[in-house]
Amino acid sequence: MSSKAKVVEKQYLIPFILITSLFALWGFANDITNPMVAAFKTVMEISNAKASLVQFAFYGGYATMAIPAALFVQKFSYKKGILLGLALYATGALLFWPAAQYQAFGFFLISLYILTFGLAFLETTSNPFILSLGSEETSTRRLNLAQAFNPMGSLLGMFVASRIVLAALESDKQRNAAGELIFSSLDEATKATIRTNDLMIIRDPYVILGLIVIMMFVVIALVKMPQTGHANQIRPIESFKRLLQNKIYREGVVAQVFYVAAQIMCWTFIIQYADNLGIDKATAQMYNIVAMGIFLCSRFISTFLMKYVNSRKLLMLFAFGGIITITGAIFIEGMFGLYCLVATSAFMSLMFPTIYGIALEGIGEDATLGAAGLVMAIVGGALMPPLQGSIIDLGRVGFLPAVNFSFVLPLVCFIVIATYGYRTQKHVA
Numbered sequence: 001m002s003s004k005a006k007v008v009e010k011q012y013l014i015p016f017i018l019i020t021s022l023f024a025l026w027g028f029a030n031d032i033t034n035p036m037v038a039a040f041k042t043v044m045e046i047s048n049a050k051a052s053l054v055q056f057a058f059y060g061g062y063a064t065m066a067i068p069a070a071l072f073v074q075k076f077s078y079k080k081g082i083l084l085g086l087a088l089y090a091t092g093a094l095l096f097w098p099a100a101q102y103q104a105f106g107f108f109l110i111s112l113y114i115l116t117f118g119l120a121f122l123e124t125t126s127n128p129f130i131l132s133l134g135s136e137e138t139s140t141r142r143l144n145l146a147q148a149f150n151p152m153g154s155l156l157g158m159f160v161a162s163r164i165v166l167a168a169l170e171s172d173k174q175r176n177a178a179g180e181l182i183f184s185s186l187d188e189a190t191k192a193t194i195r196t197n198d199l200m201i202i203r204d205p206y207v208i209l210g211l212i213v214i215m216m217f218v219v220i221a222l223v224k225m226p227q228t229g230h231a232n233q234i235r236p237i238e239s240f241k242r243l244l245q246n247k248i249y250r251e252g253v254v255a256q257v258f259y260v261a262a263q264i265m266c267w268t269f270i271i272q273y274a275d276n277l278g279i280d281k282a283t284a285q286m287y288n289i290v291a292m293g294i295f296l297c298s299r300f301i302s303t304f305l306m307k308y309v310n311s312r313k314l315l316m317l318f319a320f321g322g323i324i325t326i327t328g329a330i331f332i333e334g335m336f337g338l339y340c341l342v343a344t345s346a347f348m349s350l351m352f353p354t355i356y357g358i359a360l361e362g363i364g365e366d367a368t369l370g371a372a373g374l375v376m377a378i379v380g381g382a383l384m385p386p387l388q389g390s391i392i393d394l395g396r397v398g399f400l401p402a403v404n405f406s407f408v409l410p411l412v413c414f415i416v417i418a419t420y421g422y423r424t425q426k427h428v429a
Helices: 010-033 036-043 053-075 078-094 096-102 105-132 136-147 150-168 188-222 236-245 247-268 270-275 281-305 311-331 335-348 351-360 364-392 408-428
Strands: none
Touching (some): 010 053, 010 078, 010 105, 010 136, 010 150, 010 188, 036 053, 036 150, 036 188, 036 281, 053 078, 053 105, 078 105, 078 188, 105 136, 105 351, 105 364, 136 351, 150 188, 150 281, 247 270, 247 281, 247 335, 247 351, 247 408, 270 281, 270 335, 281 311, 281 335, 311 335, 311 408, 351 364, 351 408, 364 408
16 A cells, blocks of 8 residues: 555645544533433433433434435535534533423434434534545555544533533432442432432533534634535536445445444443442443543554554454454453453444445545445434444343343344445445
């Protein structure tokens, strides 16, 4: 593989930096939201399966808005798509204020759904825009570099969730001498007071986030963006036909569905996995932060390796690594099983941008709608977590705790991803 072409050319440096900052911005939203499944379960006194509707609403917004976002970008421009995405993002985040006032779980779900309309616009726009900012030879490396800043936002989101939200929840502090939660057994007046306090704690980071997003809207509105990689003619039917006939793209969408599902399940239910070992939510979230730190380091390492090793081969090898660690998380009870679950993040690091880059390679004017299909694939994060939550609610499956057994679902996902890496490698060979 040639290493001479620049990853980011000088004339695109400022747009690259600004758009890359958005990767961190939606990473924050993703990973402050994952722990909210556990928070809402306790505060709202609902099951794991119902609490997982947080993920259904969050990632369902991607599936709903990805294609409309692509059509909007094709008709107008990347910049206008980004601005509309930021506007929707801010609206959804600010709606957490009335949601907390009404104390309605459904209102929170609607707020997250609207918020992810904005994220769908941002991802549908930003990913192909980054790919277009320079040589096609370095496009996958460039996207991996931009995506490396996504976990920085994720780490901040996890830290806020752990130290500002989960650690402050009074409902999680209501435990007996054995460390078991007793919030649901309190009298109604006490629960109402605690619930009001806790929902305000959940609300505040989202409202602050909404204000930050508004500031980013103003900055990007004032900066001129290059008109690159943007289709002027809208021919969605023809694009869809070509994309459906493209085997690498078609299978890439499927692989992306399973990757996002695996990522969200591993990061959402790490808290339940740790809770089964007697670890409180705030401490459990620290393991999530460690996992994200590993993910971030591995993302930079894999981007470097991609300079010398074919991205398809790396994808296959990393998927095999994920299979090994998640198998350990399933069958090894105790802290070592938790360590295996944390280590899985090292192998997930390159998957999203690499599948994305491989699937969009060489599709030319179909890139915007192709990107929409890959963003719609994020619906995997909406579909599988409720199923995993239902498994966890069983308590035990055979000789294993149900929370351990539930990670069979991410195992299946990594098998699908490894198969895609192998098939695409074989295709170019």
